[in-house]
Amino acid sequence: MTITERLTEDMKTAMKARDKQTLSVIRMVRASMQNEAIKLGKGELTDEEELTVLTREVKQRKDSLHEFEEAGRDDLVEGLHYELEVLQRYMPEQLSEEELEQIVQETIQEVGASNKSDMGKVMSAVMPKVKGKADGSQVNKLVLKQLS
Template sequence: MSLETIISEAIKTAMREKDRVALDSLRAVKSQILLLQTEARGAEVSEEQEIAILQRMIKQRKDSYEQFTAQGRTDLAEVEEAQSKVIEKFLPKQLSAEELESEIKKIISETGAESLKDLGKVMGVASKALSGKSDGKSISEMVKKLLS
C-alpha cells in the first residue's frame, strides 16, 4: 500500500475522531505527496521520495518548535511538536544511537575512512544507506565522532 493511501485512510480516521492536529498534519503530508506527483508528471513516486518528504516536514516542524520556544510562544511550539509526532508515525522505525553507531562503523570500514578528511566519502554512503532510518544531523554527528 502506498503512503498516499495510508495517509488518506489516516485522514478519514482523524476526521471521525475530530483530531484537529492529526488532520492538519496529514493534510499537509498529502498535499506534499500530491505536489510531488504533479511535478513527476504522472510518474510513480518512489518510497525514498516519500520518506524524504516526511523527513523534510518533520525537520521544518522541529525548527519551528525551536524558534517558537525561543520566542516564548509555547502555544505554537506545542502545535508544531504534536504535528511532528503525527508525521513521525509514518516513517520507518528509527535507529537507536547504538544501532546507528554500529551501522556507521560498518560503513567506515567498508569505505576505508581513517580521519575527518574522509568525512564526505562516509557521509555520502551513510546518507544513502540510512535514509529514512535516521536523520542527517544524527548521521553527521556520529560520523564526526567516530572519525575524530
C-alpha cells in the same frame, strides 16, 4: 500499505472522529506529496520518494520547533509538538544509537576513511543506508566522533 494509502485511511478516520488537528496535519502532508509528484512529473510517488517528502516535513517542523522555543513562542511550540507526533506515526522505526554506530563503523571501513577530511565520503555513503531511520545531525556527530 504505502504511506499515501495509510495517510488516506487515517484521514478518513480523523474526519469521522472530527479530529481537526490530525486532519489538518494529514492534509498538509498529502498536499506536499502531491506537489512533489507534480514537480517530478509523476502520477504517483515511489515509497522512497514518499519517505523523502515525509522526512522533509519532519525536518521542517523540528527546525521551526527549535526557532519557536528560542523565541519563547510556547503557543506555537505546542502545535508543532502535536504535528511532529502525527508525522512520526508514518516514519519508519528509528535506529538505536548502537545500530547507527555499527552502520557508521562499517561504512568508514568500506570507504577507507581515516580522518576528518574523509567525512564527506562517509556521510554520502551512510545517509542512503539510514534514510528516514536516523536524523542527519545525529549521523554527522557519530561520523565526526569516529573519525577523530
